[in-house]
Amino acid sequence: MKDRFKFALTTPLYYVNDVPHIGSAYTTMVADVIARFQRLQGNSVLLITGTDEHGQKIERTAAEQGLEPQVHCDRIVASFQSLWEKLNIQYDRFSRTTAVRHEAIVKEFFERVWQKGDIYLDQQQGWYCVSCEEFKEERDLLEGGFCPLHPNKQVEWRDEENYFFKLSQYQTQLETLYAQNLDFIQPESRRNEVLNFVSQGLKDFSISRVNLDWGFPLPSDPNHTIYVWFDALLGYVTALLEPEQEPTLANALSQWWPINLHLIGKDILRFHAVYWPAMLMSAELPLPKRIFGHGFLTKDGKKMSKTLGNTVDPFALVNKYSSDAVRYYFLKGIDFGKDGDFNETRFVELLNADLADNLGNLLNRTLGMLKKYCQSNGPQLTEADLDLEHPLKKIGTGLSDRVFQAYEALQFSQACEEIFNLIRASNKHIDESAPWSLYKQGKQKEVEQILYAVLESVRLSAYLLSPIIPNLSNDIYQQLGFSFDFNHKTHNLADDILIHHSQWGKLTANQNLSKARPIFSKLELPS
Numbered sequence: 383m384k385d386r387f388k389f390a391l392t393t394p395l396y397y398v399n400d401v402p403h404i405g406s407a408y409t410t411m412v413a414d415v416i417a418r419f420q421r422l423q424g425n426s427v428l429l430i431t432g433t434d435e436h437g438q439k440i441e442r443t444a445a446e447q448g449l450e451p452q453v454h455c456d457r458i459v460a461s462f463q464s465l466w467e468k469l470n471i472q473y474d475r476f477s478r479t480t481a482v483r484h485e486a487i488v489k490e491f492f493e494r495v496w497q498k499g500d501i502y503l504d505q506q507q508g509w510y511c512v513s514c515e516e517f518k519e520e521r522d523l524l525e526g527g528f529c530p531l532h533p534n535k536q537v538e539w540r541d542e543e544n545y546f547f548k549l550s551q552y553q554t555q556l557e558t559l560y561a562q563n564l565d566f567i568q569p570e571s572r573r574n575e576v577l578n579f580v581s582q583g584l585k586d587f588s589i590s591r592v593n594l595d596w597g598f599p600l601p602s603d604p605n606h607t608i609y610v611w612f613d614a615l616l617g618y619v620t621a622l623l624e625p626e627q628e629p630t631l632a633n634a635l636s637q638w639w640p641i642n643l644h645l646i647g648k649d650i651l652r653f654h655a656v657y658w659p660a661m662l663m664s665a666e667l668p669l670p671k672r673i674f675g676h677g678f679l680t681k682d683g684k685k686m687s688k689t690l691g692n693t694v695d696p697f698a699l700v701n702k703y704s705s706d707a708v709r710y711y712f713l714k715g716i717d718f719g720k721d722g723d724f725n726e727t728r729f730v731e732l733l734n735a736d737l738a739d740n741l742g743n744l745l746n747r748t749l750g751m752l753k754k755y756c757q758s759n760g761p762q763l764t765e766a767d768l769d770l771e772h773p774l775k776k777i778g779t780g781l782s783d784r785v786f787q788a789y790e791a792l793q794f795s796q797a798c799e800e801i802f803n804l805i806r807a808s809n810k811h812i813d814e815s816a817p818w819s820l821y822k823q824g825k826q827k828e829v830e831q832i833l834y835a836v837l838e839s840v841r842l843s844a845y846l847l848s849p850i851i852p853n854l855s856n857d858i859y860q861q862l863g864f865s866f867d868f869n870h871k872t873h874n875l876a877d878d879i880l881i882h883h884s885q886w887g888k889l890t891a892n893q894n895l896s897k898a899r900p901i902f903s904k905l906e907l908p909s
């Protein structure tokens with residue numbers, strides 16, 4: 383059996399200024415697909431998501447609604463959790479930065495950095511975007527002092543005493559890190575963005591706020607609260623604790639650290655690719671292995687965001703179209719890493735073409751022909767009965783390698799494309815070899831060979847698509863007479879058998895096929 387690896391990955395801890403939108407859902411769906419892919423390979427996986435709940439934006443949002451901040455946070459958290467359930471997200475940890483145990487981790491980490499001599503008190507002056515919770519350079523602002531990421535929010539002038547983290551001390555170490563680990567920041571365009579930013583010279587950044595109650599007090603000076611980003615990044619560490627474990631850094635880091643992959647949007651790249659590794663260097667802890675900053679879902683070219691209010695409601699989308707449909711669209715329809723505009727017509731067209739016409743119809747028509755031509759028994763064949771030059775066998779053998787490579791590289795659209803190559807070839811194979819006329823000519827063996835090859839192609843496709851559309855894959859597998867559940871998370875014997883299903887030819891003779899029923903009904907175009 384293959385060696386099992388441990389794979390820990392994170393989504394951002396989403397800011398609870400409002401209910402989740404399709405952008406937050408996007409990153410989380412992708413993270414879930416990666417987690418499922420890793421599990422399918424037999425690896426142990428820890429998928430971390432959660433919420434970032436401190437800071438001025440939350441304090442203000444709660445106040446506007448006349449709520450205590452904690453009450454507001456609890457409400458929004460419930461809505462995130464219910465969306466993850468709807469989208470069939472199998473997370474292992476939900477990290478909340480208001481958790482009591484998180485405070486212990488933040489304090490211990492702060493002490494380490496403090497002991498290192500990397501924190502000092504100074505005066506902070508500058509333009510602050512409350513929505514980003516970040517000081518902005520004047521040259522980066524839009525006309526009229528608006529934030530480029532929040533074009534409806536004006537930055538605010540701040541002149542206050544803050545504690546600073548000596549980021550500038552880590553300039554050389556960071557540059558060495560990027561030079562020695564070409565894969566540390568992905569994709570390439572994001573890496574270049576970071577290299578460019580760092581090469582301009584790193585400035586120390588403030589890690590405390592005054593006049594803000596909603597946060598953890600600084601251990602060395604309780605008049606200050608810890609800057610929300612310093613606290614939020616550590617939420618990834620707190621998440622690693624077992625539920626009953628005492629909250630110490632040593633405990634948290636003992637099993638799953640370092641994180642294999644931080645999956646984020648490009649808006650928070652600097653925090654993850656520059657500030658975070660520097661903080662960890664200061665605390666003398668190992669660094670995460672890989673940071674991937676994907677693109678934005680846009681509407682009319684603008685980033686969809688809670689602050690701008692130009693978002694699509696993911697609850698409505700799932701209710702209308704199902705979780706697998708939504709997952710498929712975002713994984714296949716957008717080149718991961720690049721920006722992508724959401725458009726409902728395109729959404730419906732893609733799903734109809736791929737899931738209803740190509741995949742669903744293929745399974746349905748083939749099972750229908752079996753019923754007619756083989757009295758519903760599975761073809762009395764195994765893959766050895768197909769010769770090596772069989773067109774579908776040729777594509778199917780080695781398909782998993784290509785698809786796994788694409789998943790590994792986070793090229794989900796490419797992974798789907800490879801799989802749909804086989805599906806399209808299967809439809810073509812039926813059309814060209816016309817089993818209906820072969821049947822009339824009494825060529826039973828040939829008919830069965832065609833049907834076997836096509837059903838095996840559908841099986842393999844369902845297996846390889848299961849990280850993206852687990853419910854549809856389950857449905858297909860059931861119709862083909864298997865009892866695996868792709869939503870099953872823990873490892874058992876069935877999982878070990880399942881790992882081998884990545885190979886072509888797992889359909890056996892006398893497969894207990896069930897009655898054909900459509901797996902995906904055609905959707906109506908939005909009016």
Ligand SMILES: Nc1ncnc2c1ncn2[C@@H]1O[C@H](COP(=O)(O)OP(=O)(O)OP(=O)(O)O)[C@@H](O)[C@H]1O
Nearest residue numbers: 396397405406409646647678679685686687688689
């Ligand atoms: N339009 C978007 N496209 C893709 N991902 C997004 C989008 N908006 C948010 N995200 C995801 O959510 C993360 C940011 O989380 P956050 O809670 O700050 O959401 P936000 O909508 O950007 O909030 P705000 O509008 O208040 O800045 C991003 O790094 C990314 O993972």
Ligand SMILES: [Zn+2]
Nearest residue numbers: 511514529532
């Ligand atoms: Zn902003």
